[in-house]
Amino acid sequence: MKYVIMIHSNPQPWGHPTSEFLPAHQELPADVRQRLNADFERVLSELQANGELVGGEALGDPAAARLYRWRDGAPLASDGPYSESKEHLAGFFLIDVEDRSRAEEVAAVMSGPGETVELRPLMWPGGADQ
Template sequence: MKYLILIHSNPRPWGHPTGDYLPEFQDQPAEVRERLNAEFEEVLTELQNRGELITGEALGDPTSSRLFRWQDGERLVTDGPYAEGKEHLAGFFLIDVESHARAEEVTHRFSGPGETTELRPVMS
């Protein structure tokens, strides 16, 4: 079963890995930060080794986006960001796993302080 893991975040300045630029992450004691970073590397390596990772990408600054809308019968193109929300889509992982429980487990380990990690099923 395929799932998309979406990382919603707002690193300041925009950068990757997002944790390096999130106050909530940086405020953690050093050993917690190290543990979270190690966990992230571990789950990523595990996904690769098990043949569960399809792809993953880090996205550019949301203000660098271009928005294409339909207005008054024609396309209207403006600069981003798409939403003025607290968080933006910062990156994603597409995975193919055996069960929903496994997808939740992976997403759980991807999440960290200062951002929201979303798990969505992929339709087929």
Template sequence: MKYVILIHSNPQPWGHPTGEFVAENQALPAEQRQRLDADFETLLGQMQESGELLGGEALGDPRSASLHRWVDGERVAVDGPYSEGREHFAGFFLVDVASEERAREIAARFSGPGETVELRPTMWPGGDER
């Protein structure tokens, strides 16, 4: 079963890993931040070894984005950021796991202070979730 783990964040300034630039994470004691970073690196290593981690990418500053919509029968492009919300899409990981429960377990470990993690199943051609 393939899932995408979407990372939403609002680092100031924009940078990766986003947690290093988020106020809630910066407010934690250095030892706790180091432990969270080490735990995350361990998780990524375990997922690579098991074949569950298929890939992922960090995304650039939302101010460099453009939004493309269909408005009144015309295509319209607007410079970023793409939303008026406080949080922005910061990156994603694509995983292939045995069950929804495993996907939820992994997504919970991706969540960090000041960030929101969204877990969503991928869809294959034809619209079937897998």
């Protein structure tokens, strides 16, 4: 089953890994930060070794984004960042795992202080409706 794991964050300044730029992560004891970072790297290595990682990318600063909305019968472009949101999509991972339980296990490891991690099944190909 395919899932996308989306990491929403608001690092200041914008940078990756986002956790390194978040006060909630920076305030953790050094040993806890090191464990969280090691767990993240471990799960990424597992996903790659198991063939479960389809892809993923870190995204650039939302201030560089262009938004397109439909207005008056035509697309209207405006500068980012996204309206009315403090957290922005910082990056994503596309995974293909055996079941939802494994997807939830991976998403839990990828979550951290000051970030929101969204797990969502894909519809096709190979998604929940297949």
